[in-house]
Amino acid sequence: xxxxxxxxxxxxxxxxxxxxxxxxxxxxxxxxxxxxxxxxxxxxxxxxxxxxxxxxxxxxxxxxxxxxxxxxxxxxxxxxxxxxxxxxxxxxxxxxxxxxxxxxxxxxxxxxxxxxxxxxxxxxxxxxxxxxxxxxxxxxxxxxxxxx
Numbered sequence: 175x176x177x178x179x180x181x182x183x184x185x186x187x188x189x190x191x192x193x194x195x196x197x198x199x200x201x202x203x204x205x206x207x208x209x210x211x212x213x214x215x216x217x218x219x220x221x222x223x224x225x226x227x228x229x230x231x232x233x234x235x236x237x238x239x240x241x242x243x244x245x246x247x248x249x250x251x252x253x254x255x256x257x258x259x260x261x262x263x264x265x266x267x268x269x270x271x272x273x274x275x276x277x278x279x280x281x282x283x284x285x286x287x288x289x290x291x292x293x294x295x296x297x298x299x300x301x302x303x304x305x306x307x308x309x310x311x312x313x314x315x316x317x318x319x320x321x322x
Contacts, residue, residue, distance in 0.1 A: 200236050201225045211251045218242065218249055224264055226256070226280070243278050243285050248301030250308050252289065256280045259310055260296045273297040273315055 199217065206220030215229040226239040247261030257279040262271055275291040296313030303309075 196229065196234060197236060199227055199229075200238050201227060203227075207249065209249050209251065209256070211254075211256065216249065216256050218258070219245070219247065239280055240285065244274065244276065246273075246297040246314075248299040248310060248313070250301050250303035252277075252279065252303065252308060255282070255288075257289070258285075259301050259308070260292065260299045260313060262297050271297075273313070 203217065203220040203225070206217050209216045209218070213231045215231065216226060217229070218226045224241050224245060226242050228237050228239065229235075230237070241264070242258060243264055244258045244261035245264055247258040249256060249258050251257070257277055259277050261274060261276075263274050263276070273295040274297070275293070275295040276287065277289045277291065278285050279288045281288075292310060294315060296310070296315050299310045299313030301308065301310050
């Protein structure tokens with residue numbers, strides 16, 4: 175794995191990207207998504223999607239959270255905690271591919287429902303969080319359709 179640093183300034187005052195090797199992830203994945211919060215990079219989704227891996231930038235180490243309760247989710251940092259948004263329930267994964275409207279948060283000890291569900295169930299939504307505002311759009315809804 176490689177990470178690119180932009181903290182190196184060029185003589186003209188611009189930033190120069192430098193490639194730096196980092197330790198290999200604990201679980202191989204592709205089509206994964208990433209979310210940065212403080213000194214942590216959360217890698218989730220993709221193949222092997224029940225795994226949420228966390229890279230600690232300061233200590234240059236990977237760790238894994240317990241098996242994620244949702245797959246095909248979006249994610250955001252809400253209340254300073256990593257939260258999976260929408261997706262499909264892993265307990266129903268091989269029998270029913272129905273999108274969910276759940277939000278499930280990693281509390282530092284366990285996955286827990288801390289917020290009310292979304293109005294519309296969706297898997298693979300786009301998520302944007304700005305301060306206390308979380309915008310969820312698109313994705314695949316029930317019957318492969320999301321109207322909102």
